Amino acid sequence: MPAELTALVRAAQRGDEYAFRMLYRELQPGLLRYLTVLVGPDAEDVASETWLQIARDLATFTGGPGFRAWATRVARNRALDHLRHQRRRPTVPVPVETLTELPGAEDTAAIAAEWLGTDSAVALIATLPRTEAEAVLLRTVIGLDAESTARVLGKRPGAVRTAAHRGLRRLARVLAESGPDGALRSADGGPAAKQVADVRSGEDVEAGQGWR
Amino acid sequence: MALREMRSAFRRRGRPDPKAAERPPRPEAAERLLDAVAAERLLDAVAAGVVPESRPAPGDVPDPLARLLAVAAAPTRPGELGGEDAAVAAFRAVRDAQAMADPTTTSRTTGTRDVVPGTPARPPARPRRLTAGAFGWITVVVATLTAGVALAAEIPALRPAGPPPRAPSAEADPTVVGTPAPPTSTPARPQALPGTEPPPTEPGRPRRTPPPQALVAQCRSLLTTGNSGSGPAAGPRPSAALIRAAGGRDKVVDYCRRLLANATEPGNDEPRRPPGKGATPDPPGKPPGREAAGNPSR
Numbered sequence: 001m002p003a004e005l006t007a008l009v010r011a012a013q014r015g016d017e018y019a020f021r022m023l024y025r026e027l028q029p030g031l032l033r034y035l036t037v038l039v040g041p042d043a044e045d046v047a048s049e050t051w052l053q054i055a056r057d058l059a060t061f062t063g064g065p066g067f068r069a070w071a072t073r074v075a076r077n078r079a080l081d082h083l084r085h086q087r088r089r090p091t092v093p094v095p096v097e098t099l100t101e102l103p104g105a106e107d108t109a110a111i112a113a114e115w116l117g118t119d120s121a122v123a124l125i126a127t128l129p130r131t132e133a134e135a136v137l138l139r140t141v142i143g144l145d146a147e148s149t150a151r152v153l154g155k156r157p158g159a160v161r162t163a164a165h166r167g168l169r170r171l172a173r174v175l176a177e178s179g180p181d182g183a184l185r186s187a188d189g190g191p192a193a194k195q196v197a198d199v200r201s202g203e204d205v206e207a208g209q210g211w212r
Numbered sequence: 213m214a215l216r217e218m219r220s221a222f223r224r225r226g227r228p229d230p231k232a233a234e235r236p237p238r239p240e241a242a243e244r245l246l247d248a249v250a251a252e253r254l255l256d257a258v259a260a261g262v263v264p265e266s267r268p269a270p271g272d273v274p275d276p277l278a279r280l281l282a283v284a285a286a287p288t289r290p291g292e293l294g295g296e297d298a299a300v301a302a303f304r305a306v307r308d309a310q311a312m313a314d315p316t317t318t319s320r321t322t323g324t325r326d327v328v329p330g331t332p333a334r335p336p337a338r339p340r341r342l343t344a345g346a347f348g349w350i351t352v353v354v355a356t357l358t359a360g361v362a363l364a365a366e367i368p369a370l371r372p373a374g375p376p377p378r379a380p381s382a383e384a385d386p387t388v389v390g391t392p393a394p395p396t397s398t399p400a401r402p403q404a405l406p407g408t409e410p411p412p413t414e415p416g417r418p419r420r421t422p423p424p425q426a427l428v429a430q431c432r433s434l435l436t437t438g439n440s441g442s443g444p445a446a447g448p449r450p451s452a453a454l455i456r457a458a459g460g461r462d463k464v465v466d467y468c469r470r471l472l473a474n475a476t477e478p479g480n481d482e483p484r485r486p487p488g489k490g491a492t493p494d495p496p497g498k499p500p501g502r503e504a505a506g507n508p509s510r
Contacts, residue, residue: 012303015311020303024296029288044295051299055306121284140258141285165251168277172246175276 002066009067013058020058024051027068030142031075033118037126037133038079046082050075069148072138076152125171132167135160246277254278258285430454431468 005026011019031050035043053074061070122141125133131153138149146164150157246254258281434450450464458467 015307017300017304017307021296021300024299025288025293028295028299029292030285032292033284048295048298051295052302055299055303058303058306059310118283118286118289121280121286124280125284136255136281137284139255140281143259143285145259161248161252164255165248168246168251168254171280172277175280 005067006063009058009061009063013061020055023054023067023071027071031072033122033141034072034134034137035075035079036119036122037130037137038076039082042082042086046078047075049078049082053078066144066148068142069144069152072142072144073152076134124174125167128167128170131155132163132170135163136167136171139164254281258282261285427454427457428471431471434464435468435472 005023008019008023008026012023028047028051032043032047035046035050039046050071054071057074061067122137125136127133128136134153135149138144138152139146144152146157146161149164150160153160155163254277258278430451431454434454450458450461454464454468455461458464
């Protein structure tokens with residue numbers, strides 16, 4: 001609800017603590033999942049830094065690109081700082097082995113609710129090349145449109161769309177090839193884990209040769 | 213097939229990808245791949261929380277993908293809001309600091325460096341300093357929270373200032389016994405103003421240091437009365453504060469003896485370490501005293 005969000009931002013800028021709390025509840029889950037893709041297990045720490053900075057800089061927010069995008073940008077900058085500071089490359093935050101802990105889905109109809117937890121879903125998205133993963137997450141989990149996503153990522157909207165589509169295709173391929181019911185039943189190095197590994201090894205190169 | 217369509221769509225957007233176009237689509241996966249229009253529709257649907265319940269159209273959106281995205285964008289889970297209070301505390305601290313520093317403007321915030329395009333231009337980002345600043349704020353928040361907790365812990369004990377040595381001050385907290393009552397006009401809101409000069413000591417700390425005189429006085433009366441009678445238990449009942457400080461009712465006498473011995477030593481009549489830290493002033497030469505002190509305030 002953009003109108004509600006705007007009202008909350010205004011109230012928080014006037015010093016309304018409750019409004020700030022509501023902003024946190026609204027944005028934090030998405031930011032945390034996004035940060036998980038960027039910095040893995042350090043996501044909570046970076047999220048804390050993010051909110052400290054949001055608290056500090058809230059008064060400077062003028063409403064331009066939308067608060068959601070603004071906060072996401074802050075989170076991303078914090079994450080990139082974090083990565084630079086750690087001098088390490090972003091890695092798959094949740095190991096693929098986690099996927100093997102998924103319960104076997106007896107009932108195909110219940111797959112959506114049961115086989116895949118949020119962590120596993122985010123982890124699977126995180127196996128994409130980073131720009132694709134970011135584009136997919138910003139558009140779905142954070143809920144930004146292509147233009148806002150482009151601003152956050154510092155790319156053109158067309159490039160962001162392309163990245164998101166590529167990411168979706170890659171995910172669809174992994175899911176499609178992991179079983180007729182699409183379940184990520186990958187116990188003991190099952191199809192999903194193998195496919196994810198394939199995506200990581202081979203398709204990254206493909207992405208690298210693409211529009212980037 | 214879908215791949216080709218999508219690639220041509222990409223080219224229409226002005227991003228030619230000749231290498232990709234040369235690659236043949238994977239036949240086994242091509243059926244399930246979604247085209248650009250379907251991808252956009254899916255992204256929007258997930259973002260809006262409207263997840264396609266089933267396959268909308270043949271060859272359109274693969275169900276597992278929609279489910280995957282929907283699960284990734286699932287509503288808030290309990291563990292994800294763990295930092296809420298800390299974030300709100302940071303907000304409060306910043307707000308109060310800014311209000312204190314400059315009640316009319318927000319000029320203090322002009323030092324921000326993270327800028328989203330569309331906001332007024334600012335100096336280029338300087339990540340290092342920013343990170344340092346963030347950690348500084350974490351420190352501020354921790355200090356603020358600590359101060360708040362300390363203050364809150366003390367508020368119920370504000371009523372009886374200066375405990376009479378023999379009075380049955382059962383609820384007197386050892387950490388505040390004999391403490392001059394803080395001004396009641398001070399609200400529970402943390403007063404640590406991080407942006408301004410931080411106070412040399414944390415605001416809540418000095419008041420938490422227990423002045424031992426009250427305990428010493430209690431001990432003195434307890435031991436003198438108790439020793440003259442038939443054991444310490446027959447004397448005046450030790451206050452709850454004293455029991456807590458000693459680490460237990462049966463340790464009161466030991467504790468008092470050590471306390472008095474320590475208090476009467478010249479230049480050492482004011483033990484500096486609070487009993488709550490588990491380090492009751494031990495007279496030299498009494499090693500087993502430490503275990504008697506325990507961790508009374510917890």
